[in-house]
Amino acid sequence: MALSPRLEFRQAQSLTLTPQLMQSIRLLQLSHLELNEFVDAELLRNPLLEREDGGTENSDGEPPEQIERSTEISAYEDTVDRGERIQDADSIADGYDTAVDNVFPDQGAQDQLNPTSRLDRNGASESGEAPDIDQFVAARPRLSDHLEAQTNMILRVPADRMIARHLIDNLNEAGYLAVELQTIADLLGAEIGDVEAVLEAVQGCDPVGVFARSVAECLALQLRERDRLDPMMLALLDNLELLAEHNIAALMKIVGCDREDIADMLAEIRQLDPKPGRAFDAGPVEAVVPDVFVRPGPDGAWQIELNTEVLPRVLVNRVYYATVTKKARGSVDKSFLSDCLATANWLTKSLDQRAQTIIKVAAEIVRQQDGFLTHGIAHLRPMTLKMVAETIEMHESTVSRVTTNKYISTPRGLFEMKYFFTTAIASSDGGVEHSAEAVRHRIRQLxxxxxxxxxxxxxxxxxxxxxxxxxxxARRTVAKYREGMNIPSSVIRRRQKKNLENTV
Known part of the structure; x- marks a missing residue:
């Protein structure tokens, strides 16, 4: 067969992902916090977008676009006139030819609290907003700043302070040193002996136990501070793995003590802090906010609704677009406004489509997990992304994106949507399959x-x-589920229960 160039015409269908389509897909998997950040960025870039402030109608039931210009002006003028009639504290005091403190004794204290804005007796500022409580909450010190202030007093040589700075930078959240000393020595071009000397010096910093390289060393530093690090305690710390296994008999033999002594030493260890760095750098605990609420309805069915409090609501200001378009002269300005209008329309449509998709997926999850919502985890059904996708006629990847970082509030508690998707375990009698999560729950109960x-x-x-x-x-499946729930083996559990009985 001879090879020769030729022209061919083919007709085929293909799906092209436009940038806006890709962005719409990306919006599905964003959490409500990430979505609000994205919308805030769009509000800064796009002058045609504005947030919806809840009410979209005036007192007459008319939309805001139809409010008369005279009404807006009169409302503005009324506000200005009222503000001119109300005199501030300084003006009133000047009228009486005296100081502000003589007329308003509380004014000075309020000004000291917030020198940039005055507060009324209800705690509101001049703008009518309540003061931010975060302004009066003391900031928690950072572990790095706390340690650096101490090392600067302990160490006098600049080279030692530099080593200490690198040691502080390599501490993890618990306060443990996360790198080898040789690595720091090579990085700074210092001798390993100098690094070890600095480490020994800074291990006395507060909180005691920081700069440790293991749990045993952390506990040893705290026991040394209490003058309780004797040879028996050292032997105990060197064999913490036996303590984790609750092998008290072998531990007593190695340490060389009786059960009463080992009980006293364990009581002292329980008073120590294995993670001394956790008292610092800990940000405020943020509660998980549900995206969907599921409540029992009066007719016995489940009511499903979106949490509108966390969803950003934006509007397209078409009045402003029409006004600015009339004044736009150049093609660049007109093109910019057209792009802004197209982007604004796309964003509002994408947010609405995202909300509808979330509620659609949540409704199908609730329908398939009705037994769980009614009777508990023992009735959790095995469910896959494919099962939900086929029912609501969507792609599996879309369902996966929708259920990522989304939480659903049910009468049984708050769960991530991914929680309801579990593998199936076959029934021995050929009946209904069991959910892996329900099997884990039963194993824990036993x-x-x-x-x-x-x-x-x-x-x-x-x-x-x-x-x-x-x-x-199978047995290995039981072992895998048990280990996943951090439950020790039967040998260790037997030792734990016997030790507990002996203690009691």
Whole structure:
């Protein structure tokens, strides 16, 4: 067959992702915090966008675009006239030819609290807004600043202070040193002995236990401060893995003490702080805000609604667009305004489509997990993205994006939407499949109910699940679920329960 160039015409269909379509897809997976940040950035860039302040109608039921210009002016003039009639404290005091403190004794104290704006007796400022409580809350000190102030007093040599600065920079949130000393020595071109000497000096800083390289060293530093680091305690700290396994018998043999001594040493260790750095640099705990609310309805069905408090609401100011367009003369200005109008229309449409998609996916999740909402986690059904996508006629990737970083508030608690998507475990009798999360819950129930004399092994748990609920699960699957819930093995649990009985 001879090879020769030729021309061919083909007709085919393809999907092209435009920048706006890609941005719309990206909006689906944003959380409400990220979405508000994105909208705020668009409000700064686009003069045709403005936030909706709740009410969109005036007292006569007319939209804001139809308010008469005279009404706006009269309202403005009324505000200005009223502001001119109300005199401030300085003007009144000048009229009486005296100081402000003599007329308004509380005014001086208020001005000291907020020198830039005066507060009335209700705590409101001149603008009518309540003062921000964050302005009166003391800031928590940072761990790095707290340690740097101490090292500057402890160390006199500039080179040692430089080493200490690098040691501080390499502390993690718990206050542990996260890098090797040799790495810092190589980076600074210093001797390893100098780095070790600086480390030993700064390990006495407050809080005691910082700059440790392991849990044992952190506890040892705190015990040394209390003058309780004796040879027996050192031996105990060197064998913390036996303590984690609750192998008290082997620990007593290595340490060389009886059960009463080991109990006293463990009581002292419990009083220590294994993460001394957590008292610093900790930002405020932010509560998870649900995106969707699920409530029982009067007819027995579930009512699903979006949390409108966290959704940004924007409007396109077409009146302003029409006014500015008339004054635009150059093609560049007209093109800019057209792009702004197109972007504004796209954003409002995308936000509305995002809200509808979220409510659609949430409604299908609630429909399929009705048993969980009614009876609890034992009735959680196995569910996949494909099952939801096929029902609502969407792509799996769309469902995945919608359920990312979205939370749903139910009578059973607050859950991430991803929580309801679990794998299926087959039933031994060929019946309804079981959710993996429901199986984990049942495993935890069995372990919590076991006695010290009858600790269940993984094989026994698998047999109980198959006998009682027809759940066909292997021993290694039980072990994987147990380890995922941070539950120790049957050997360690037996030691824990026996040690607890002996203590009691």
């Amino acid at each position: 372990i919590d109910a076991e006695a010290a004399s009858d600790v269940l092994s993984d094989d026994t748990i698998a047999a109980v699940l198959k006998r009682e609920q027809g759940i066909d699960v």
